[in-house]
Amino acid sequence: MKLDRISSLVFFLIGVLMIRESQMLPYMVGHTPGPGFFPLWLGIALVVLSAVLFITTRSAEMPFLENRFGFRKTVFLVALLAAYVFSLSYLGLLLALGAFLAILLRVIEGKGWRTSVSIAVLTSVGCYLLFEVSLKVPLPSGILGI
């Protein structure tokens, strides 16, 4: 897998998309650049740059998945993060964070239930007290109102 070439193709596509988006906006308004000006030139620049990258890349294979196990951990963490953010509106910060941390520590870090839950509870309650109660920074609150 020539990773640099693949990434340059991705960016090439993004550049083309950008150019397309910019066509829907006015390029010039009178004598001055309109909202479509910058996006168009940025898209063109990206297309050119990714082409240059594609051509000049002779990089050796980049070890992307050198650590299969670690990579799986990361993917799981991202999925867990997504679930956490999703649950924020339903559970509110206190519960969502607690659940997230407990699952994270148990599954990803492999700590025992007692350690995971205690750290999770301490951190989420601590954050709740610090931000919501003392600093009065409004935190996401869920269906239960906390």
Place this chain on the structure above:
Amino acid sequence: MDVVQSLSEGFSIALLPPNLLACLFGVLVGTLVGILPGLGPAATLAMLLPLTYGMGATTSIIMLAGVFYGAKYGGAVTSILVNLPGEPSSLMTCIEGYPMAKKGRAGPALGMSAIASFFAGTISVVGLMLIAPPLADFALSFGPPEYFALMTLGLTLVMFLAGRSMVKALIMGCLGLMLATVGTDTVSGVERLTFGHMFLMSGINFVVVAMGLFAISEILANVERDMEASIFKVPKKLSELLPSLGDLRESVVTLVRSTILGFLVGTVPGGSPAIATFLAYGVTKAVARDPEVFGTGTMRGVAAAESSDNAAACGGLIPLLTLGVPGTGSAAILLAALIMGGLQPGPLLMKQQPDFFWAVVASMYIGNLLLLLMNLPLVPVFANLLRVPYYVLYPSIIAITSIGVYSVNNNVSDVWLMVFFGAVGYLTKKIDYPAAPMVLALVLGRMMETALRQSFIIFDGNMAMIVQRPISSILLGLAVTVLTLSIVRGLRAHKVVFS
């Protein structure tokens, strides 16, 4: 000398117990605010403003100003220890300071940032004292063409942050500029790249991108590497916990240069202190004999970043105190405090209320000294925070960043974005694309585009007139020079690869 007498009178006022206490309170709160991400100094100042109702103008400004520059000291702590930039101006500290922490030199980095901030703060106050009025006139001569030129210079210096591949850095810069176009266009009011999502209408917030791209991606990368216990080498000896004399000696020139640069750029209203840090860091890297070491954790980088940040913060007070023009959001809150205190901000403030002006100046000296005395002993404490096992540390970072990001707009979508950028940052890290140019371009992009279009409107399309304005021509000339040099350097590197 008149100045000396006024200053000593100012000290006599600033050292009065209520003012001294206000100063102490201010710098303490400021440091805390700087440490907590997402809670910016402007918001904190706004929250503290009601507290100053009964205090009188002098005391309230002393306290608020303390929060203001105290936050600069605190911001460096999270930047260095966990790669969390609290504000755009902490970005350079992240880039140089965090690698130092990874190498086990968190203590010296923290110490250097405290010393650099103290140095810059003190020198800038001298500048404030002596050359405030002419400097303010200089600052006001900055119009859209000058802003555009300044930002372009900042952006080209960003290219100096290219790791090994110039093209990759440019691509990331392009992407950053694209991100900057998301939202409602400031000049025409049209919505761009929002795809119908309402929360994108005000654009993509820096805090969201920075947290994701720097802090979260770092966590993802570390989790993959399966960090056991504490990942950072924590030094045991006290001598390793502070910058050595050698470190200080090699940084002196950098400190002086970055302070002056930061101070001048910070004076320009509307330009954020971030630009000052980009410029100072870029210049330091450009004139260094060994530019390759920048990015891997150098003292000079941290010194440049922190001193320019503080100097710019102080410079930002100049238009406020001498002309009544607030240059940044925080300065606007200070303006409100001034008015509430019964003072009339404007060109005559210095003359009509010398007691106030010199008391504030004196308290800034005191505040900087207090911060130095507070922060240096705390360096071992902070550095030892890294002893905490990583599996306790990184969940806390996730918790705090998600809260901080949410608090920007009270919108969960921002947290989504942060996670998204975290994933993006992790991927780009794996395929060796530098993240810094993207964030820097995001910060500069909006202002740059607006300035460019405003310049067009002013010149009625005839952009050639930009060379008739001395400041913008000089800045643009510098930008072109830097760009050419970077391209030449990049090409030369490529030739070596091909041959």
